[in-house]
Amino acid sequence: xxxxxxxxxxxxxxxxxxxxxxxxxxxxxxxxxxxxxxxxxxxxxxxxxxxxxxxxxxxxxxxxxxxxxxxxxxxxxxxxxxxxxxxxxxxxxxxxxxxxxxxxxxx
Amino acid sequence: xxxxxxxxxxxxxxxxxxxxxxxxxxxxxxxxxxxxxxxxxxxxxxxxxxxxxxxxxxxxxxxxxxxxxxxxxxxxxxxxxxxxxxxxxxxxxxxxxxxxxxxxxxxxxxxxxxxxxxxxxxxxxxxxxxxxxxxxxxxxxxxxxxxxxxxxxxxxxxxxxxxxxxxxxxxxxxxxxxxxxxxxxxxx
Numbered sequence: 498x499x500x501x502x503x504x505x506x507x508x509x510x511x512x513x514x515x516x517x518x519x520x521x522x523x524x525x526x527x528x529x530x531x532x533x534x535x536x537x538x539x540x541x542x543x544x545x546x547x548x549x550x551x552x553x554x555x556x557x558x559x560x561x562x563x564x565x566x567x568x569x570x571x572x573x574x575x576x577x578x579x580x581x582x583x584x585x586x587x588x589x590x591x592x593x594x595x596x597x598x599x600x601x602x603x604x
Numbered sequence: 605x606x607x608x609x610x611x612x613x614x615x616x617x618x619x620x621x622x623x624x625x626x627x628x629x630x631x632x633x634x635x636x637x638x639x640x641x642x643x644x645x646x647x648x649x650x651x652x653x654x655x656x657x658x659x660x661x662x663x664x665x666x667x668x669x670x671x672x673x674x675x676x677x678x679x680x681x682x683x684x685x686x687x688x689x690x691x692x693x694x695x696x697x698x699x700x701x702x703x704x705x706x707x708x709x710x711x712x713x714x715x716x717x718x719x720x721x722x723x724x725x726x727x728x729x730x731x732x733x734x735x736x737x738x739x740x741x742x743x744x745x746x747x748x749x750x751x752x753x754x755x756x757x758x759x760x761x762x763x764x765x766x767x768x769x770x771x772x773x774x775x776x777x778x779x780x781x782x783x784x785x786x787x788x789x790x791x792x
Contacts, residue, residue, distance in 0.1 A: 500726075502729040502730075503729075504731065504791075504792045505791065505792055506791045506792070507790045507791030508791070510790065510791065533752070533790045534752075534790065535752040535787050535788045535789060535790055536752070537786055537787060538750050538752065538753075538755065538756075538784070538785075538786065538787065538788045539752060539753055539755075539788075540752040540753030540790070541752075581753075582753075582754070583751075583752065583753025583754060584753045584754070584755060585753060586753075
């Protein structure tokens with residue numbers, strides 16, 4: 498093994514987590530806010546972001562908002578561990594806004 | 605061999621504090637008291653007036669002591685206890701001997717602490733400021749602050765610190781004890 502070590506600054510970690518969260522929630526990275534904290538030696542992640550959701554009355558709309566966000570949490574946790582090598586203890590997501598998108602009809 | 609004897613003596617002198625200061629202070633005190641008692645006794649024998657108190661009066665007052673006399677006796681007892689303690693405790697100097705075939709080697713505990721810190725820092729791959737070490741006579745206590753999300757194995761770190769100390773063959777022997785702080789720091 499080569500001597501030396503890899504250091505990742507808090508800011509770099511934050512930006513990485515922002516990008517990961519933005520990818521999972523399918524929102525622009527600038528709309529995502531991330532706060533990292535220590536949780537008894539593990540990494541605690543708090544994400545504040547808007548969520549894209551289908552119109553309420555849309556026929557055959559996708560999963561509910563809560564299901565989508567719940568699914569994103571575990572995906573975000575796994576990606577953080579894969580990319581940065583940090584073990585994450587909890588991921589909390591605060592939905593700041595819902596972005597309704599119209600599903601285009603197939604023509 | 606005489607050289608070996610000399611080294612042993614030198615090492616012992618470097619590891620332990622000399623008692624000469626306490627001895628000098630105690631003996632000066634004894635000399636002053638003896639000189640005073642001698643003076644009073646001589647003055648009394650010549651039939652002159654006392655400086656403070658005649659020997660007869662002093663003996664008489666010890667039968668039913670005054671408050672001042674009791675306080676003085678207490679202070680003397682305290683000094684006596686301190687001197688006994690100074691005589692008994694080893695008076696270690698915060699240094700350790702490093703085994704060496706040809707030389708007498710003595711290392712300051714602060715230097716040992718720095719070396720232990722470095723070993724643990726390398727093993728744990730954390731920044732220099734995250735490791736704190738205190739070395740006492742028989743224990744090297746290392747505390748590592750982990751990076752959040754990077755789990756450290758305290759027993760593996762202890763093992764590497766122990767390996768390092770074992771190679772030095774310190775005397776008195778130092779037991780390594782590495783502990784990982786409960787809370788980490790987010791960035792590294």
